Amino acid sequence: MAEATPPDAGGAPRVSAPPPDGSLRIRGGIGGIRFQFEELLAGATALDGLVRELQAVEVEADAVKHALGPFQSDSYASGSNAIIAVGEAGRDVGRVRAQLQRIGDDVRASHREYEYAEARNALLMRLGFQGAGYGAAPEPFALPGVRGAVEGWIAGMPGHLTALLGVPAPLAAVLGALNGPADVRRLVRDATEAPGLAFLKPRPVKIVDRETISADVDLSPAGLLRRAGDVGAQGGRIEVIEVEGARRPAWVVIIPGTQLDGPPDGTNPFDPAGVAEALGYDSSATSAAIREALRQAGASAGDQLVAVGYSQGGIHAMNLSRDRAVLAPYDLEFVLTAGSPVGGITPEQGVRSLHLEHEQDWVPGADGAANADTRDRVTVTLTNPLALPAPQDFGLGPGHRLANYADGAALVAASPDATLRDSTAALAAVVGTGGAATVTRFSLRREPRPGREPDHGPARPSGRVREGSWPRGTPG
Incomplete structure (x- = not known):
């Protein structure tokens, strides 16, 4: 049975946003617009290689045609036919080469x-101009929430501060856009x-205790996020899990969310x-403590x-x-986050990441x-x-609840979407799916x-404890 021809076959290459997968809206990865941009350029480069090869064939065909000229008199009919055939073949190659060259130019034009359009829309949005008249209105399913x-x-924020100084609103918007988005790190x-806020400066973080068990661990995205909730049930703890990686030893570091059960300048x-x-x-101080935790757990170079x-x-x-x-x-x-403001952090090349956010969770937008x-970074x-x-359970809002993110991670793992399957497969390739x-x-x-x-907190036993459970009072 013949395959159906796509309705837009032969048209200009078009980039398309990935469709939503139920309650999941997906950005980045192999279905992301940025990766499609890269694919457009890669396609144009491949076409350039074909064009160069065909140019070489054209030159060779022309050389063969001229080489046949002296022999035309030996057999006029056959000699002429051979010269004509070679010449027509060279012209056919030239037509294909010209067509491929035109396609490559069209691909590059589409990319430009x-x-x-992306740069223009980003500027308009920063200026506060949205709507059909500006061509920068978000899709209905992408209307921004909290x-x-x-x-x-x-x-x-730079534009807001300018407006507070009395600058007219349109000019304040322009000045804010020219200054770029707020630099949250600098702020x-x-x-x-500032006076009274010196306690926010980092102070060294040290390990004061550790405990080790053997247990069955769910290493799916949902299972890992639920472990973050368990770790966060007691203040100041992280978890390091040693697993049998598919290729070589692998380790998982679980880091909890913000804990509000102590003074803001506490330990x-x-x-x-x-x-x-x-x-x-x-995270200069916390990263140092995590490195020491990995060392104490037994992680080796190259793991x-x-x-x-x-x-x-x-x-x-x-x-x-x-x-x-x-x-x-x-x-x-791999890095897995949920409800985290990490847009301003650019990982080193080759580090893959999966980020879960909720449209009604304000926390992931807190870094502006x-x-x-990108190809290696997927946001759901x-x-x-x-x-x-x-009211007593409101916390940072219903959108920020970890249970909701764990449920969302389960939907991610079960999704047939190619981008999500690629991302979760990359995680599973490192840690597997779970077990002892x-x-x-x-x-x-x-x-x-x-x-x-x-304040060292409650006294805890050190070293290895009995297998299969945490000591009494410690969530597992």
Whole structure:
């Protein structure tokens, strides 16, 4: 049975946004626009190679035609036919070469037009101009929720500040766009210099205790995020899991979200001051503690590494992806985050990542930057409706609940979407799907401020404890 011809066959190459997968909206990866841009250029380069080969064939055909000339008199009819045949073949090759060259030019023109449209729309949005008249209106399914509104407000902070100084609104928007989006890293560092906020500056983080067990571990995206919730149930802890990697030993670092059960200037490295360290100082102190935890757990140079983080923990996890002190000894393969503002963090080339956000979660937009749309970076926005929790359970909002992200991660793993299958397969290729593993949970403490007494938390046993469960009172 003959294959149906696509309705737009023969037309100009077109880039298309991936369709939503139920309640999942997908950006980046092999279905992302940026990767399609790269594919357009790769296709044009391949066509250039064919054009060069055909040019060589044309030259050779012309040389053969001229070489046959002296022999035409030996047999006029056959000699003439041979010369004509070679000449026509050369002209046919020339026509194919010209057509391929034209197609390559069209592909490059399409790439330029899409790049221009993307840059134009980004500028218009930064200026606050949206709508059909500007050609920059988002698709109906992509209307920004709380997350998009917060990201836009923070990104446009320079313009907002200009307006507060009395500059007319249109001019303030233009000046804000010319200044670019807000530099959240610089803003955080500046804030730590303000009177009364010095406690936000990083202080050394040390390991004060550890405990190790053997347990069955679910290494799916949903299972890993649920472990982040378990780790966060007790303050100041991270988890390092040793797994049998598909190619060589692999380790998973689980980093919890922000913990609000202590003073803002306390010794829990994941208190609100930890957000400042993560956003403003590249997680310098926490990353050092994670490196020491890996060493104590038994990780060796060249081992594979996966970092998983929820909320604040996701910022720390992504900062590992550009930390030379981590990337030099270990092969960081994958980062998984949920509800984390990590758009301003650019990982080193080759580090793959999967980010879960909810359109009604303001936290992922708190750095004023959207995650990059690249081949190795996939962002999944959850759009499922949310129930309003009781006031005492509201926390940072219903969109930020870890249980919702774990459910979304299960949908990601079950999705037939090619981009998501490629991303989850990359994670599984490092850690597998689960089974028996060695789990070490580390207690971390930030150095107390001068004049404060250190708080090491409850006393915990060190070394290996009985297999299959955590000591009483510790979630597993």
